[in-house]
Amino acid sequence: MVDLLTSYAKISLRNVRKYKLYSFINIAGLATGFAVFILILLYVQRERSYDNYHRDGERIYRVTVDFQSGSELNSYAFNIPPLAPALVQNFPQVENAGRILNLGNSVQVRYGNNNFYESQLLYTDPEIFAILTIPFLAGNPETALNNPHSVVISQTLAKKYFGSVNPLGLVLNMDDRDYTVTGVVQDCPHNTHLQYNMFTSIERFANMAWMDDWTWPGAYTYIKVQPGSDITALEQQINLLAAEHAKNDSRAAGIKFTFNLQQVADIHLHSHRLYESSYPGDPGMLLLFTGVGLLILIIAASNFINLSIARNTVRAKEAVIRKVVGANSLQLVSQFLGDSLLVTGAALLLAFILVMLALPFYNRIIDGHFSISCLAQQNIIIPVVFITLLLGIIAGGIPALALAGFKPVMVLRGQIKTGPQGMLVRRVLVTGQFFITVILVISALVVYRQLGFMQNSYPGFSGKQKLIIPVRGIRPLEQNYTTVKNELRTLPGVAGVSVSSGEPGQGAGSTAVWPTGANRDNKQMLYVLFYDEDFIPNYGIELAAGRNFNAGNMADVERSCLINEAAVIALGFASPQQAIGEKIHESIVNSEVEIVGVTRNFNYRSMHQKVEPLLILMTPGFYSTITMNLNSTNNRDILALTEKKWAELFPGKPFSYYFLDESLRSLYAAEEQMARMVTAFAIFALWVACLGLYGLIAIITGMRSKEIGMRKILGCTTARIVGLLTADIIKWVLVANVLAWPLAWYFVQQWLQDYPNRATIGAPVYILAGVIVTVIALVTVSSRILKAAAENPVETLRCE
Amino acid sequence: MIKLVDVEKYYANKFIKTWVLRNINLTIHEGDFVSIMGPSGAGKSTLLHIIGMLDDMSGGEYYFMDEPVHKLNEKKRTAFHQQYIGFVFQAYHLIDELTVYENLETPLLYKKVKTAERKSMIADMLDRFNIVAKKDLFPNQLSGGQQQLVAVARALIINPKIILADEPTGNLNSKQGLEIMEMLKQLNKEGTTIIQVTHDENKAAFGNRIIHLADGYVEKEEQHG
Numbered sequence A: 001m002v003d004l005l006t007s008y009a010k011i012s013l014r015n016v017r018k019y020k021l022y023s024f025i026n027i028a029g030l031a032t033g034f035a036v037f038i039l040i041l042l043y044v045q046r047e048r049s050y051d052n053y054h055r056d057g058e059r060i061y062r063v064t065v066d067f068q069s070g071s072e073l074n075s076y077a078f079n080i081p082p083l084a085p086a087l088v089q090n091f092p093q094v095e096n097a098g099r100i101l102n103l104g105n106s107v108q109v110r111y112g113n114n115n116f117y118e119s120q121l122l123y124t125d126p127e128i129f130a131i132l133t134i135p136f137l138a139g140n141p142e143t144a145l146n147n148p149h150s151v152v153i154s155q156t157l158a159k160k161y162f163g164s165v166n167p168l169g170l171v172l173n174m175d176d177r178d179y180t181v182t183g184v185v186q187d188c189p190h191n192t193h194l195q196y197n198m199f200t201s202i203e204r205f206a207n208m209a210w211m212d213d214w215t216w217p218g219a220y221t222y223i224k225v226q227p228g229s230d231i232t233a234l235e236q237q238i239n240l241l242a243a244e245h246a247k248n249d250s251r252a253a254g255i256k257f258t259f260n261l262q263q264v265a266d267i268h269l270h271s272h273r274l275y276e277s278s279y280p281g282d283p284g285m286l287l288l289f290t291g292v293g294l295l296i297l298i299i300a301a302s303n304f305i306n307l308s309i310a311r312n313t314v315r316a317k318e319a320v321i322r323k324v325v326g327a328n329s330l331q332l333v334s335q336f337l338g339d340s341l342l343v344t345g346a347a348l349l350l351a352f353i354l355v356m357l358a359l360p361f362y363n364r365i366i367d368g369h370f371s372i373s374c375l376a377q378q379n380i381i382i383p384v385v386f387i388t389l390l391l392g393i394i395a396g397g398i399p400a401l402a403l404a405g406f407k408p409v410m411v412l413r414g415q416i417k418t419g420p421q422g423m424l425v426r427r428v429l430v431t432g433q434f435f436i437t438v439i440l441v442i443s444a445l446v447v448y449r450q451l452g453f454m455q456n457s458y459p460g461f462s463g464k465q466k467l468i469i470p471v472r473g474i475r476p477l478e479q480n481y482t483t484v485k486n487e488l489r490t491l492p493g494v495a496g497v498s499v500s501s502g503e504p505g506q507g508a509g510s511t512a513v514w515p516t517g518a519n520r521d522n523k524q525m526l527y528v529l530f531y532d533e534d535f536i537p538n539y540g541i542e543l544a545a546g547r548n549f550n551a552g553n554m555a556d557v558e559r560s561c562l563i564n565e566a567a568v569i570a571l572g573f574a575s576p577q578q579a580i581g582e583k584i585h586e587s588i589v590n591s592e593v594e595i596v597g598v599t600r601n602f603n604y605r606s607m608h609q610k611v612e613p614l615l616i617l618m619t620p621g622f623y624s625t626i627t628m629n630l631n632s633t634n635n636r637d638i639l640a641l642t643e644k645k646w647a648e649l650f651p652g653k654p655f656s657y658y659f660l661d662e663s664l665r666s667l668y669a670a671e672e673q674m675a676r677m678v679t680a681f682a683i684f685a686l687w688v689a690c691l692g693l694y695g696l697i698a699i700i701t702g703m704r705s706k707e708i709g710m711r712k713i714l715g716c717t718t719a720r721i722v723g724l725l726t727a728d729i730i731k732w733v734l735v736a737n738v739l740a741w742p743l744a745w746y747f748v749q750q751w752l753q754d755y756p757n758r759a760t761i762g763a764p765v766y767i768l769a770g771v772i773v774t775v776i777a778l779v780t781v782s783s784r785i786l787k788a789a790a791e792n793p794v795e796t797l798r799c800e
Numbered sequence B: 001m002i003k004l005v006d007v008e009k010y011y012a013n014k015f016i017k018t019w020v021l022r023n024i025n026l027t028i029h030e031g032d033f034v035s036i037m038g039p040s041g042a043g044k045s046t047l048l049h050i051i052g053m054l055d056d057m058s059g060g061e062y063y064f065m066d067e068p069v070h071k072l073n074e075k076k077r078t079a080f081h082q083q084y085i086g087f088v089f090q091a092y093h094l095i096d097e098l099t100v101y102e103n104l105e106t107p108l109l110y111k112k113v114k115t116a117e118r119k120s121m122i123a124d125m126l127d128r129f130n131i132v133a134k135k136d137l138f139p140n141q142l143s144g145g146q147q148q149l150v151a152v153a154r155a156l157i158i159n160p161k162i163i164l165a166d167e168p169t170g171n172l173n174s175k176q177g178l179e180i181m182e183m184l185k186q187l188n189k190e191g192t193t194i195i196q197v198t199h200d201e202n203k204a205a206f207g208n209r210i211i212h213l214a215d216g217y218v219e220k221e222e223q224h225g
C-alpha cells in the first residue's frame, strides 16, 4: 500500500513538473481562490461573532427608542435615562437593567507623571457588570461602582498608568476629579459593539435634570430578562409605561415614543440607529462579499476542473495500462483523486501562505485586527478543508468516471479524443469567468466614482486649510473663548479663528422646535449646532436671507438663531425672507429665539445624508471646538506656535489637533474600504480569469498548430494568423462584456439608491471596464499567439 | 484453459457493420504455445485483446479457466489480470512517466509483493533482458527494441499462467528476437501457456499450434509436435 502510494506520488510530482504551465495555472489559480475565500471568511466570521460571548446572551437586550414627531422619525440607539430603573421596578421579567452614558469626548487622565487623553470612558450603573460579560481581573464587579468616585479600568490602562503596581485603591485624576481604582477588567474585545476603556459611576449625573427626563434619549440601556420572557409583550408594556409618564410632560407633547428590544448579538449587524456606539456592520455587504468570494473560488475551480479534464486523454492511457497489469477500479480512482487532491492540497497550503502575507494589508483594508492565529479556528479550517476536498474529488472524480465508460482498447488505440464539444464548454467557462470579472471591475469603478463624488462635491462650505482643535472638558470654552480667539488670531499665518460645538462632518445633536407664531402646532425635530459669529464667514457659508450673528451682541447670544433653508421648509415658512423675524421655541435651553438669518443648505454631516433642517444657536456653553483658518502653507511653524500658545491658554491640558480635510475624508472610510475591497476582488478575479484564458489559448494553439502550419504554407501571413487566433479568443471576452453590462447596471442602480447625493454613472464607465478587461485579456494571450504564429511550419508539420 | 465459442466482433458504424472477427471457435489448453498469423488487418490484435479481456465481444461465449468471461464483473477480470495474464502490446504501451525500473515494478505493486522480493524479481528481469544499464531511463529515452524488451519483461515479471504477446519481437533484431523466443519456449516448457501474434514463420514455428487468421475467420490451424 505504502509502495503504491509512493509510486502514485512520484508520478504525480513528475506530472506537475512535466506540465508546468497547467500545474502553475491550477495551483496559482486555486490558491488565489482559496486565499480570497479564507480572507472573506475571516471577515464574515468576525462580523458574525460580535457580542456572541456574553453569558446568557439570548437573555440580554438593548432597549432603544423611536421618536416620531410629525413626519420625522428618529430611531435612537439611546434610550431615556429614567427608563432603566423603571423597568426593574415595574416588570418582574426584567431581571436587571443598567444604563451607559458615553459623552463621546476624551478625558484627561493623570497619575504621577503620566498624563494622557483617554477615550471610551463609560458612565454606567453597577448593574451593567451583571448584565454584560466584562471579566474582572481585580476588584469586585458587584461593588466596584458603588461609590461615585471610583473607576474601573482596562488591563492596558492599568499597565500604562501603574506599570506592575497593583492599581486597586490608587487614585487617578480624570478631568481634575479624583477617582479611586476599584477594578481592573480584561481589555475590550474587538468584536463588541460597545467599546470600553474605563467605567465610572453614572451617579455623577444624578442631580442633572435630564437624568429624569422622559423625553430625552441619551443613555444606552441594557437589560437582562428572566428565562422564557415574552419579548414582544414586554415591548408593549414598556410603550404603555412610557406613554403614562409622557402624559404629564409638556415637552413630550406631540411626540410618539416606541421602544424596541434588540438582542445583544444582533446589534452589530442589524441595528443602524442614530448614535450607535460603534460603526455598525452591514449584512448586505457580508452577503455580497461572501458571494464574490464564492464566485472567485468558482472561477478558479472551473479552471482547475477544466484543465483536469483536458489532460484526461493523457491520463487515461496510463490508467488503462495500470489496469492491464493488475490495478482494480478503486485503485485507479484513488490515484486520480490523490492526484487532484495533491494539487488542491498544494493550492491550499499556498493559499495559507498567501493569506499570512496578505493579512497586514487586509487588516488595513477592512480595518481589522486579524493575526495568523485567527486562521486556526474551526470556523475557518472546516469550510476551507471541506472545499479543498470537494474540489479535489470533483476534479479527480470526473475523469475517473469518464474512464470507467471507456473500453481499454479504445484508449490504447487512441480512439478517444476531446472533441469540439469539449472546446465549446471551455470557451463558455472562460466567458463566464470574464462575465464575473467585468461585473467586478465595473463595481470597483462605480464605488470609486461615488467615493470621489462625495469627497469632491462642494458641501456648501470651504474645508480647506482649516486646523481643528477640540477642547475637552465640561463647558470648556464658555468662560474664555473671546481671549482664546483673540490670542490665536495674533499668530502669524492665521487668517481667522472661530469656535463652535463641532466642525462640519461631526454631526449634530437634535432638539424639538416649534414656531411660536402662526404655525405653532408644527413641532419638528431639528438638528442643532452652536456657532460663534465668525464661524459662518470663516467657513464661507452663504446666507439666503437675513444676517449672521453679531459680535458682542448679547441679544444674539440669548435670543437669536439661524436656521438653514431645509428648516425654513420644515417649519412651514413660505420663503427664507419670510422666516426672518419669526420666533421659535427650542427645547435645548428651553427658550424662545428669533430667526435672524437663513443659511443656504450646507452639509454639516456627511454626503451620505441629505441636508436636514438645522438650527444654529450661539450659546457659548456648548463651544468645544476651535477652527483656525490658515493662510500659509507652512503648517509646521503654525502648529508649533499654536501649541505654545495652547500651553499658555490651557495649562496642563494636552494639545491635540487635526486638519478638517482629513477628518472629512474619514467620513467616507466605509466607502473607501468597500472600494479597496471590491478593487482587490476585481484584481483577483481578473488574475484568475486570465490564468484560465492563458490555459485555453495554450490548448487552442496546441490543437491548431498543424492548421497554422498548413495556412502558412498556403501563403497566409503571420499577421493574419495572429488576427485569426486573437479574434477567436477575444470574441468571447467581448461577449462576456456585453452580457455583464446589464447585470452590472442593475447592481449599480441598487447600490446607489441608498445615496441621496449620487454620482452619475454613464456608459463611459461600462465601456472603460470593458476596455480594461479586454486589453488585459489581449496582453495575456498575445505572447502565446505570437509564438504560435511565428513557428516554422515545417517544424510543426514534421512532428505530426 | 481458454475456450472461445462462436466469438464474433464487429464495429457498428452508421448502419454499416464492419466485421473484424467471425465465428471463432478455439480451445487452448494449459501448456499450449499458440502462434497466430495472418495478414495485416486480419483481426489478430483484436482476438488477442478479447482473450486478454481488454475488449468486448460482439457475440459468442468465452470461458477462461472455466469461468464465463462474457458474464464476469470488473473485479474478477482485474483478479485475472493480476494473477494469471501477462500482456505484451504491439505498441509496447509502457507508462511514459515511469522509469524502466518503475514500469517493471508496477505489476508487482498491485500484486502486493513485498519490497525485498520485489527488488530481487526486478533485478532478475533486468538481468535476463540485459537492460540493467537502462533501469533509470524513461521509455522515451529508449529505442523501439529496448521498449519492446521492457514490455516483455513487464509481462513476464508476475510469472503469469498465460502470456499474450502481440508481435513481441517485431522491433528486435533477429538475434534478440530469437533470444526472446527461446525464453518463451523455456517458460512454456515450465508450464506457462503462451499465445503470440507474429508475421514471422520461423518464430511461429516455436509454437505447437499455428492458427491462421484471414479477414476475421480462422482459415486453418496447424499442429506441431
Ligand SMILES: Nc1ncnc2c1ncn2[C@@H]1O[C@H](COP(=O)(O)OP(=O)(O)OP(=O)(O)O)[C@@H](O)[C@H]1O
Pocket: A415, B011, B018, B020, B038, B039, B040, B041, B042, B043, B044, B045, B046, B047, B090
Ligand atoms: N474502432 C474501430 N472501428 C472500426 N474498425 C476497427 C476499429 N478498431 C479496429 N478496427 C478494424 O479492425 C480490423 C482488425 O484490426 P487488428 O488491429 O486486429 O488487425 P491486426 O490483424 O492486428 O493487424 P496488424 O497486423 O496490422 O497489427 C482492422 O481492419 C481495423 O481497421
Ligand SMILES: [Mg+2]
Pocket: B044, B045, B046, B090, B166
Ligand atoms: Mg495487430
